[in-house]
Amino acid sequence: MTTFEPGLPGFLPELRWRGQFHAASEGLEARLATRRPISAYNGFDPSGPWLHIGHLVPIFGLIRLQAHGGQPIVVVGGGTGMIGDPSGRSSERNLLSREQLEANVTSIRPQLERFLDFSGERGARLVNNLDWLEPIRLLDFLRDVGKHFTIPYMLAKDSVQVRLEGGLSFTEFSYMLIQATDFAHLYRTMGVELQMGGADQWGNITAGLELIRRTGAGAAGGGAGPGASAAASSEPDAFALAYPLLLNASGAKFGKSETGDSVWLHPGGTSPFAFYQHWLKTDDRDVSGYLRWFTTLPPDEIEALEAAVAERPEAREAQRTLAFDITARVHGSDVATAVAADSELLFGGEAIGDPAVFERLYPNVEGSFSIGAELAAAPLVVVLADRGVVASRGEARRLVEGGGIVVNGERVTDPAAVLPAPLGERWWEIRVGKRRRVIGRLDEGA
Numbered sequence: 001m002t003t004f005e006p007g008l009p010g011f012l013p014e015l016r017w018r019g020q021f022h023a024a025s026e027g028l029e030a031r032l033a034t035r036r037p038i039s040a041y042n043g044f045d046p047s048g049p050w051l052h053i054g055h056l057v058p059i060f061g062l063i064r065l066q067a068h069g070g071q072p073i074v075v076v077g078g079g080t081g082m083i084g085d086p087s088g089r090s091s092e093r094n095l096l097s098r099e100q101l102e103a104n105v106t107s108i109r110p111q112l113e114r115f116l117d118f119s120g121e122r123g124a125r126l127v128n129n130l131d132w133l134e135p136i137r138l139l140d141f142l143r144d145v146g147k148h149f150t151i152p153y154m155l156a157k158d159s160v161q162v163r164l165e166g167g168l169s170f171t172e173f174s175y176m177l178i179q180a181t182d183f184a185h186l187y188r189t190m191g192v193e194l195q196m197g198g199a200d201q202w203g204n205i206t207a208g209l210e211l212i213r214r215t216g217a218g219a220a221g222g223g224a225g226p227g228a229s230a231a232a233s234s235e236p237d238a239f240a241l242a243y244p245l246l247l248n249a250s251g252a253k254f255g256k257s258e259t260g261d262s263v264w265l266h267p268g269g270t271s272p273f274a275f276y277q278h279w280l281k282t283d284d285r286d287v288s289g290y291l292r293w294f295t296t297l298p299p300d301e302i303e304a305l306e307a308a309v310a311e312r313p314e315a316r317e318a319q320r321t322l323a324f325d326i327t328a329r330v331h332g333s334d335v336a337t338a339v340a341a342d343s344e345l346l347f348g349g350e351a352i353g354d355p356a357v358f359e360r361l362y363p364n365v366e367g368s369f370s371i372g373a374e375l376a377a378a379p380l381v382v383v384l385a386d387r388g389v390v391a392s393r394g395e396a397r398r399l400v401e402g403g404g405i406v407v408n409g410e411r412v413t414d415p416a417a418v419l420p421a422p423l424g425e426r427w428w429e430i431r432v433g434k435r436r437r438v439i440g441r442l443d444e445g446a
Contacts, residue, residue: 002299008032011068015243017299018292020061022199025209025240031193037122040065040194040241041073041186043129043179046081046104047096050266051111053278054255056294056326057243059115061196062124063296071122073192074112076105078130080178101130111265114329125190132185133178145177148214149207157203176207183208184215187238196241205240212238246293249285265330272331273364276339279323280316284309287318295325346437351409355424362439370443380405380417389430389438399432406431 002017004010009032015021031038042058044051051059062072081101096104109126116124154160154176160168183205186192195205213236246254255262263278264270270278282290288306291297297305305318320340328336342361345352352358362368369387376383381396383389384405390396397415399405405412407430408420419440422428428440 002303007035007069008038009035011065011070014064014068015061018064019289020057020064020243020293022242022244023202023240024242025206025236027236028194028239028241031236031239035069037069037071038194039071039073039190039192040196041075041183041192042196043075043077043080043182044108046076046078046101046108048262049104049107050264050269051108052255052262052264052269054262055265057198057246057254058196059112060294061241061243063115065196066116066124067296070194072116072124073186073190074116074124074126075182075186076108076126076128078102078105078128079133080129080175080182082130114265127186127190129182129185132189133181136181141177141181144215145181145211148211149177149180153210154207157207159200159203176204177211179204180207180211183238184211187212193237194239194241196243199242199245202240202242205242209236209238209240246289249283267331271364272327272335273339273342273361275330276323276327276336276343277364279326280319280343282319282322284313287322291318291322295322297321297325352429353409353423355427358424358427358429358439358441362441365437365439367436367438368440369438370441372444373442376419376422376442378418379415380407380412380419381415383419383440384430384432387440389432404433 004014004017011032012021012024012029040062042062044055044058062074066072078101081096081104082098105128112118112124112126118124118126154173155164157176159176160173163172183192183195195208197205248254262269263275279290287309288302291302291305295302305321308315308317324336324340327339331339338360342357345357346361346365352361367389369389371383371387375386378386381393381400384396384399385391385393390399396405400412400415400417403411403413407428408423409429410420419428422440422442426442428442429437430440431437
């Protein structure tokens with residue numbers, strides 16, 4: 001049975017087992033072995049009002065740090081969000097207004113509170129880098145930060161190299177130095193010794209280590225002590241940790257839905273039902289990795305689910321466990337229970353029949369439609385074609401004649417048949433073939 005040493009010495013071994021370890025700077029493992037308290041930060045871009053599933057990668061890094069006794073520091077980039085990070089991007093992002101960024105920063109903390117414990121002296125803390133970046137004067141920045149970095153050093157970073165040919169503004173080119181300033185500030189003022197981030201952030205993170213080394217900015221928790229020069233100590237005072245970039249089985253970067261849209265950690269962006277369905281549809285090749293990355297389930301339980309995927313893939317036990325666990329964390333256990341039950345109803349073999357269930361499912365079921373009384377009296381094949389359930393009346397007719405359409409639990413085989421009376425005076429449950437189900441709603445205004 002796989003187990004991890006309690007406390008900070010077990011942090012990196014757990015990351016390695018879960019596949020979340022890409023690289024660490026020299027001395028980090030020895031620093032954690034001392035068991036002295038450590039604070040570590042991850043940056044979050046407030047470019048939207050909600051976090052999305054791509055943010056789960058750094059979030060779970062902080063979750064595991066806190067579980068092993070470290071203090072998570074969440075840096076929301078109200079300042080760097082006004083600049084734009086070139087890492088992992090093929091084009092320059094649109095810059096947001098100060099007002100929009102402030103609103104986004106405010107909305108992010110409640111989402112993070114579902115993942116991290118912000119209580120107590122060593123609880124997670126959220127800070128906004130605008131608070132210390134905004135007062136810095138240009139000449140001071142050039143003198144105190146810029147002089148420590150050469151142009152060849154900056155050009156050699158992967159985040160810069162991948163953008164040079166297509167064009168990289170000086171604004172984005174400067175991002176590396178601003179992120180380094182963040183690390184040095186947190187190190188000096190809060191004793192934050194460790195910065196964590198994705199592999200595509202490695203160049204920016206190590207630039208922070210370089211700035212700390214060159215300025216000798218001692219930290220309260222650092223090995224050299226407050227105000228001491230890093231050169232006076234043979235051991236590093238600050239550290240870097242990177243997670244690998246997570247790709248799905250098709251080779252695409254993790255974080256989008258099948259349609260390329262973001263999957264949000266907020267019901268205003270993605271409904272709880274759609275969120276649950278996203279995880280339920282996880283490819284068998286990906287589900288093991290997602291269970292390791294995005295749950296806190298113990299290794300023996302995950303290994304049992306991995307075995308179930310190999311032995312009984314059709315049961316999708318691992319996908320159901322993953323979908324419920326992450327939905328419960330994001331939306332609450334009651335919501336997760338409800339959407340899991342609705343999912344079973346929607347994709348199970350029984351007719352639904354309950355108007356309350358139709359009301360919940362209607363906005364979440366792709367292809368659902370509304371019709372007025374006049375169209376409701378037309379032949380079923382006309383309704384199906386008119387509302388885009390099928391491509392044409394000819395296709396609808398072939399499906400009906402072949403027994404491929406079931407309405408409110410009754411198979412329809414007569415192409416001239418009209419819709420039966422709606423359930424609850426408003427709803428039709430229509431099954432198309434073996435797998436597809438849509439919901440029709442009677443709406444006098446349609």
